[in-house]
Amino acid sequence: MAVSKLFQWLICLTSFLAVWLSYVLGLVQTKFSEEMNEIIIALPIYLLILFACVLLGMIGHRVATFNDCELASKELKEHIDAARQDLAKKGYKFASDWKS
Amino acid sequence: MTPGVHQVTGWGLVSLSAFIAIYYSIWVIILPFVDQDQPIHTFFLPRIYAIAGPLVAGVIALTLIGAFVLYVTVSPKKVKKS
Amino acid sequence: MADKNKYTVLLPTYEERANLPIIVWLLVKYLTESDYDFEIIIIDDGSPDGTLEAAKDLQRIYGEKKIVLRPREKKLGLGTAYMHGIKHATGNFILILDADMSHHPKFIPDFIKKQAEKNYDIVTGTRYVGTGGVYGWDLKRKLISRGANLITQILLRPGVSDLTGSFRLYKKEVLEKLITSCVSKGYTFQIEMIIRARQNNFTIAEVPITFVDRVYGESKLGGNEIVGFLKGILYLFATT
Numbered sequence: 001m002a003v004s005k006l007f008q009w010l011i012c013l014t015s016f017l018a019v020w021l022s023y024v025l026g027l028v029q030t031k032f033s034e035e036m037n038e039i040i041i042a043l044p045i046y047l048l049i050l051f052a053c054v055l056l057g058m059i060g061h062r063v064a065t066f067n068d069c070e071l072a073s074k075e076l077k078e079h080i081d082a083a084r085q086d087l088a089k090k091g092y093k094f095a096s097d098w099k100s
Numbered sequence: 101m102t103p104g105v106h107q108v109t110g111w112g113l114v115s116l117s118a119f120i121a122i123y124y125s126i127w128v129i130i131l132p133f134v135d136q137d138q139p140i141h142t143f144f145l146p147r148i149y150a151i152a153g154p155l156v157a158g159v160i161a162l163t164l165i166g167a168f169v170l171y172v173t174v175s176p177k178k179v180k181k182s
Numbered sequence: 183m184a185d186k187n188k189y190t191v192l193l194p195t196y197e198e199r200a201n202l203p204i205i206v207w208l209l210v211k212y213l214t215e216s217d218y219d220f221e222i223i224i225i226d227d228g229s230p231d232g233t234l235e236a237a238k239d240l241q242r243i244y245g246e247k248k249i250v251l252r253p254r255e256k257k258l259g260l261g262t263a264y265m266h267g268i269k270h271a272t273g274n275f276i277l278i279l280d281a282d283m284s285h286h287p288k289f290i291p292d293f294i295k296k297q298a299e300k301n302y303d304i305v306t307g308t309r310y311v312g313t314g315g316v317y318g319w320d321l322k323r324k325l326i327s328r329g330a331n332l333i334t335q336i337l338l339r340p341g342v343s344d345l346t347g348s349f350r351l352y353k354k355e356v357l358e359k360l361i362t363s364c365v366s367k368g369y370t371f372q373i374e375m376i377i378r379a380r381q382n383n384f385t386i387a388e389v390p391i392t393f394v395d396r397v398y399g400e401s402k403l404g405g406n407e408i409v410g411f412l413k414g415i416l417y418l419f420a421t422t
Contacts, residue, residue, distance in 0.1 A: 034132075035132035038147070039128065039129055039132060041151075042150060042151055045150075045151055045154050045155065046124070046125075046128045046129075048154070048158075049120070049121075049124050049154050050121055050124070050125070053120050053121040053124075054117070054121075056113055056116070056120075057114045057117035057118060057121075060110045060111065060112065060114040060116075060117065061110060061111075061113075061114050062110070063106060063109065063110035064106070064107045064108075064109075064110025064113075064114065065107075065110070066106065066110075068103040068106075
């Protein structure tokens, strides 16, 4: 039985936080320089912001490259007219409130 | 709005997110290695804001989203039968 | 060599009196041109505007073997409409699409050819890839569509580019199996179908389609829909 995606995310997140916390709380001996220490402390929020930027950028890119199909709309209008004519020939009764 | 405006907005969003990513990366990752008396530091707030800022913004955002969800759930204007 | 397959088109309708004759005409045109065996099952949910009468008129023109009527008394929802339609389907493939002409039947031969390539269980139309696209969407609609799709991709990792689309070709037994296991409503229903298909290891292919939005000025994306969508996604995220 496969685990849910929520569960997969929780496993990853808690693993990361466990490692991070054990460093921040000084539970492990490390030989990191003071600069590295500063960076590691800020790591969770940094990754979150970076992730948000990537999402925003992806949405922006996908909106910018979203195809607008003007041709499809014109073609549809032509097909509607052709359909109307053909059906009228075959005896179809259109409603009086028809608007194309 | 024309599709042209859509494209401009889209690429604008891409630029904005790239700018934020680069600015924030410099702030958090690069600056600790740069001496305090270098001029580049004038472009960035004290480091504490690099963590406090997003946290506060995040809490505000979550509150607004929560309020929105509550508002929509509690006041159904049209009862839509699915 | 004649294709031994038969394609059943399921057309749930509600107040589509103006669009129904056109969509039926287009379906007949493209399916006949490519020499496919087909039937169109119209499932009208008690439309007050005379959609059923329009359907009967079309039945008179095209024959009862091609146009099958299976109306219901009131609006009961898409999932149950499909189930109702399947019971009377004599084809081995089921095509679903919207009756308001946002989906163009000209793509149906593409769907069928794609399915035959590797005997896919499902072929779904995508607006986001290749020559796919939309017409008549404002910036807000595009932003919401791309945003919602991205959230769904990240949380549910479906391996399909367009999840909320409802222009699809299913093998009949595949659709039957999936419908009985889906619980969602609205936009999430179509998403859940794909997710459940993945769970069952069904094969899915995509075909680019164009979505022409003719319903101007109507707000189909209110706060209600957005929150309902998020709830549906989170439910699937937590349970699959």
